[in-house]
Amino acid sequence: MSNNGLPAQPDPGGIHLTRAEAARRAGCSVRHLEDLAREGDGPVMVRLGSRVTYPVAEFDQWLRSKRVKSTSEATVREAAA
Numbered sequence: 001m002s003n004n005g006l007p008a009q010p011d012p013g014g015i016h017l018t019r020a021e022a023a024r025r026a027g028c029s030v031r032h033l034e035d036l037a038r039e040g041d042g043p044v045m046v047r048l049g050s051r052v053t054y055p056v057a058e059f060d061q062w063l064r065s066k067r068v069k070s071t072s073e074a075t076v077r078e079a080a081a
Helices: 019-026 030-039 056-065 071-080
Strands: 016-018 046-048 051-055
Touching: 016 019, 016 056, 019 030, 019 051, 019 056, 051 056
Parallel strands: none
Antiparallel strands: 016 051, 046 051
């Protein structure tokens, strides 16, 4: 691991999702993922030039971290962020 918590070298054999695939997997729009990336609230991504991909393991971990049991819990999380 590097100092920023990311692997020192990318896993070349890892499976990645395109932004469109990630949006379908999360049930949101591509635009929403773009907005999250701009705000720094989105999942870990790999950017090579204009191409953005999401490592599946990190994307699924990020998606699991967004689970809530009620709408009030989601509101509390958003207020704390």
